[in-house]
Amino acid sequence: MHLIDIGLNLTHDSFDHDRDQVWQRARDAGVAQAILTGASREHSPLALELARTRPGEWFATAGVHPHHASDYTAECDAEMRALHAHPEVVAVGETGLDYFRDFSPRPAQRKAFERQLEIAADTGKPLFLHQRDAHADFVAIMKDFEGRIGPAVVHCFTGTREELFDCLDRDWHIGITGWLCDERRGQHLRAIVKNIPANRLMVETDAPYLLPRTLRPMPKDRRNEPMFLPHIVEELARDRGEDVAVTAANATATTRAFFRLPGAS
Structure with a gap:
């Protein structure tokens, strides 16, 4: 498999002591490329800095997560726009x-979201989106930008069947994580992922978060890594009734087209 992890929080300090080894393990497992998530004023520049160390393998997003929306000042907006001048930054968000x-x-979340949608409209870059328990407001704000923004992926989708079809009806892409493997919270996803068209489906770990609970053996430190992406793809393929190679190839092709990535070396 040649997989692409579209949501890897590699700037997280849990990776500071072994980042190169983490990536080598991922490469050995078949993960050829990754999009490094930038989700704050602090971590978006770090994601770009890391991406520039492995051209063609690592790429970055730049944005401010709703958790940090209170930090989204005019100065922050200027910083985000400066980051998006770099070709290694391939999406607006998280x-x-x-x-x-x-x-x-x-109100601060909605304002920061709107400001970043303006960046997407101005740059033409795709969107890397987060939504939790805010579906109605999320859809309403996105609707205000219809015709001005390009493709969007709802990263780490955890919503209902109805929310999934709302997203698909708007031609948004869907990112699936190890949430699928959580018997406490993700069981409903197993029944609905087969409804995602192959050209709308992407895969991600959201590492170091969301360690798949179906992994055996479980890592002692409970840290998620990109090397576990094939495990997520195997679970996803089973739920979709597909051969693993088909799910993997389609997700990779979809991801390359969405983020306009070169082929892996």
Whole structure:
């Protein structure tokens, strides 16, 4: 398999001591490329800095997660726009709404989301989106930008069947993580992932978060890594009733087209 992890938080400090080894393990497992998530004023520049160390293998997003929306000032907007001048930054985000945690006030979340949608409209770059417990407001804000923004992926989709079809009806892409493997929270996903068209489906680990609970043996440190992406793809293929090679090849082709990535070396 030649897989692409579209959501890898490689700037996380849990990777500081062994980042190169983490990536070598991923490469050995068949993960050829990754999109490094930029989700704050602090980590978006770091994602770009890392991406530039492995041209053709690592790429970056630049954005401000709704948890950090209170930090989205005019100066922050200028910083994000400067990051998007670099070709290694291939998407706007992680941005969106999160009403589950409400770490930033909801009006601040909506404002920061709108400002980043403006960046997507101005740059033509695709969107890397986050939504949790905020579907109605999320869809309404996106609708305000119809015709101005390009493709969008709802990263780490965890929503209902109805929410999935809402996203698909709007031609949005869907990112599936190890949430699928969580018997406590992800069982409903197993029944609906087969409805995602192959040209709308992408895969991701969201590492170091969301370690797949079906892994055996479980890593002692409970840290998720990109090398576990094939395990997610195997589970996903089974739920879709597909051969693993088909799911993998389609997800990779879809990802390359969406982010306009070169082929892996």
